[in-house]
Amino acid sequence: MTENVLSLRDFRVTFPTLFGDVQAVRGVDLDVRAGEILGVVGESGSGKSVTFLGVMGLLPKSARISGSATVGDTELVGASSRIMREVRGRRVAMIFQDPLSALNPTHRIGDQIVEMIQAHNKVSTKAAMSRAIELLAEVGIPQPAERARQYPHEFSGGMRQRVMIAMAIANDPEVLIADEPTTALDVTVQAQILEILQRIQSELNAAVVLITHDLGVVARVADRVQGMYAGRVVERGSVESVYDHPSHPYTRGLLQSLPTVGRERLQPIPGAPPNMMDPPSGCAFRVRCPHAIERCADEMPSLLPVGDVESACWRADELSKVVGA
């Protein structure tokens, strides 16, 4: 297949605090290929958003980042602010969860897109504006020329997210990171946004990282899926394989908590995510895991192929055989 456009190796993010270090991301390996949609799923606090904010250099200055993150040939960890600026918005663009707070309330929609364009292209404001209007039309905003002169508060939630998408694709980025792009939206609007994302992705042949806690969303649009728990990747593989043969108890738990036709009741995962200042030894999930064995506490499992998927669980082989759980 095509090459990897975004690769992470042993990517780590730590936040020093007064009470100790919070290990938010603890060695993530990840590859995103051009033209695919990668779903990254996990509960809140699993480190999925922090990972990509770290890649983009958008975390607070106190955050300590190590490992490697490359876009094409460009190493982002420890890169100069000049390199980071070239990457941001140009090669990697981001879409955020809440488009109301993510858009500057005092700048016109058009101007915000123009700023994105002009950050990487030497074009006149007028040309940039007509491009911005085109982009608005592209994401399905009616009367884009008029809307470009309006402010974010004059838009509905779905429309604002379209604006965010328009802004993100303004410079034909190689990677589009969508951080919970539909979480704040109505269900009907969610579908529209996902459609637009899919359409754009196929038009641009960009790689899309779709960060979400909603496996349903991933099932709908993603090609591959990657589950994260406690700052580590616990399972990855194609969407079909993971959904059909979840080999990690956490992924299973997530799937079981998903509303599906025919299921009597949802089964939430018992317990709460661990304290990342002092994560459990070995497999972080073991304290909530119904299948935990002694070895889980002693050794941290790494990602190993289990059938079509890769899973970080000592009992992945056994579990993958119990279909549907």
Added chain:
Amino acid sequence: MLRFVLRRLLWAVPMVLIVTFLVYVALRVGTNPLASYLRVNQRASAKKIQQYIETNGLYEGFGGYLRGYFQWLQGFVTFDWPRSIKGSREVWPEFRDAMMNTLRLGLTATGIGILIGLSLGVFVALKPGGLRDTTVNTGAFVAISTPPYVSALILQLVFAVYWNRWFGSSLLPTSGVYPPGNRGFDLFLMIKHMVLPVTVVVIQIVAVYTRYMRASLLEVLNSEYMRTARSKGISERRVLVRHALRNALIPIVTVAAIDIGAILGGLIITERIFSYPGLGDFFLGAYDNGDFPQMMPWMFFFTLVVIFFNLVADVSYAVLDPRIRLGR
């Protein structure tokens, strides 16, 4: 936008009329101008008293108040102001001089104070939690809790009294608009005499606005659109200036506009300590005598100032923040 401003302006007119009428009534009832006149001019003839009543429109009853008010207003806007009750002096020249002194002191201090305050606020908000933040915050706290007469006294002692003792002459004067005996305009001397009083006021303003700006900018810096702005790949400078500063300034512009009236009114203490003959002294003297012809212009002026700067606050907020626009 123009329509909005015009509408606000049109609103301000009845507002000014109503508020000043209420002030007029309050002064009439509260100070009893006729009684004060008789107290100050104990041997005034019946003719003089009648004349005073007529030139000041001191008619009785609600209709009389209304008529008196409009008569006063007409005289006021045509600069045909009634004379003071003590010594029958013209009110306008004294009022004008006092007003100029106060405005010069107040606006200079406000300008410098807000500028320094905002810069310090930015300076610390960009690196919150560190030594710099703690130092500036503590300084601001100390400055806010130091009453102006204390800082004034310290400044006078250091730069005038002790300086004079140490070096044989004081560095900065403690009193007056000019040195005694000076005649005519002299920019250098004027500035020299403004340094200490302006510093006293500036200290207060800086302290307040450092904290305003710090809080406001921190809030903006922590907002998600700052992350969006950074994710665009624009320079940090542009992120700070175009996205952070501009948005952080919006609430402050509004507060500042309203504050100016309060600062001008609050100069009274500083003016007294530095023997700076401004509107504070003017009002104290007028109030002491119950001098209605002097008090009314003062009241009117401050009513206008307050309403005007509220208008400025409204309009600037509308101009700066699109969410408020068009007078909803």
Added chain:
Amino acid sequence: MTKKTSRVLALLAGASLVIAACGGDDGDSSSSDTGAPATEAPSDGGDTDTSACGSGTLEGGAGGAEGEAAMRITIDINPDAVWQDGCPITVADFQCSVNATLNTPGSISTTGYDKIISIEAGASDQQVVVEFNEVYAPYKLLFGGLIQASAVEDCNDISTDFADSIQISGREWIMDSWSPEQLVFTPNPNYWGDAPSTERVVMVPFADFDTQSAAILAGEVDFIYPQFFAGITDALSDANITNKVEFGGDYEGFYFQSDPNRGGPFSDPIFREAFVKSLDRQGVFEQIYIPLSDGQGKLLECGPIVPGPYCNDSFVGQYDPEGAVALLEANGWAKDGSGYWAKDGGEAPTIRWIINTGNTRRENTQAYLIPLMQAAGFNVVADNCDAACYFQQRLPALDYDMAMYISTAPPDPAYLTASFACDQIPSDANNNAGQNSTGWCNEEATALLKEADITVDEGPRSELVKQVMDLMAGDYVMLPLFQFPKAGFWRTDRLGGPVDAQLNNYRAFNNFSQWEDVDGDGQIILGAEQWPECLNPVTECANSSWMVWTTAFPVLPNVWDTTNGGTFEITNLVAGEPTVEVL
């Protein structure tokens, strides 16, 4: 500050112009019809053309009192005496000044002038012959603050003149400018006496002592004349600052409202006497006043007057608690259940003691004395209000039982008549404008006071006043407490000459034309604790000691000035002591 001394100010203003307080008839009634409407008369009298000085006498003369001439004063004006424009000072100026004082609407006092039948030129336009309808002993208070007839449009109404400048001068100085910032005097080139030793005198205002002290310590002003307080010399201790403390005409006392027509506990003379005898004045003095004067003062025993030719020490030995008890018991008083004296089993009277709130000294006095008086069986309660309410409402309305305030005694005792004569008790007869705020009416004392006012001879006059003081002490209507110190402070590195020579004078620092500008900056700078709001010398503007000190004295000529010793002496306006004839 400005109000609490209003009585002092009223009295001082009187010293400059007329007589203290407002005795006599209402000045408006005699000839107020001549008062022209208050057109905005220009006040630039200084521009008068020297070649066309006004007429030496005023058409229509001056005065207006009815009756036979009883006293005549002949004043020979110094032939050298001229106004700032070189025009001679003549009879017309005397006439104009008297008419202005008598007839200007709002004139603060016409006392004395209202007895003048006529003012005419004698042998020349520079001999003033004044005829009075009765003998008027305090005549030396008259003919001060003279104004130039040609400088005003209408001598019968100068209320709109001198609104913001006094451009005339018959003294050492010319008022160069006056504003809320400063008052500048330059030498009067046409002054006929000794020229001032300085090119310029500048006065600048200060709001309070702190600002004044900072300014003099910083070397911004050369001289200040602040209100005295305990510790002031420490507050101004500096190698280059010196001071002089004197005991002037300001005195404080207790006053007891004793008007029989108004009722109140002290309208009963027995009760009043017992109360006063129970009041330990020495205790108050030691508690309150000794610290105030850094130990230099002593208890005032004269009465409402300061030591001098009129003092008889009438109040010595007033404290007699045993006598008070005996007196009350002999008159049917006994202590009730709460320990207060009550008469014939009735209710014990409550004594309302008024002071102005915020005056620490008076509040301390109340705190000290009220428990002592209550222990002695007198239910004294504090009934205070602010200065305006106290001095402008309660005191003039005699709405109190016991009061405490400062007054200023001018050199002439005539002010006693206004403050203590029977007919000066506010009543319908005097339009409730009488100045006798104790309500004391002793016919004998009133007769003696009136007698004193028409006794020109100094010796007999002082005997009459001393008798009045004795009567006052015997009637227990007031208790003198303390003569206040006054002090000038100046920088010796900037100011020299006889700075300390006149500080006890009613005219305060009026000799500054003799002071020397040591530092050579070409000017003498005086700090003023109060600032004149307006400059008219006959209207209410002049109702402030600082106003007359700073704006009237330096420019307006007098026939008599007061001295540092509290006496009168003629000025160089006249050729010699005027002759006084009792007809």
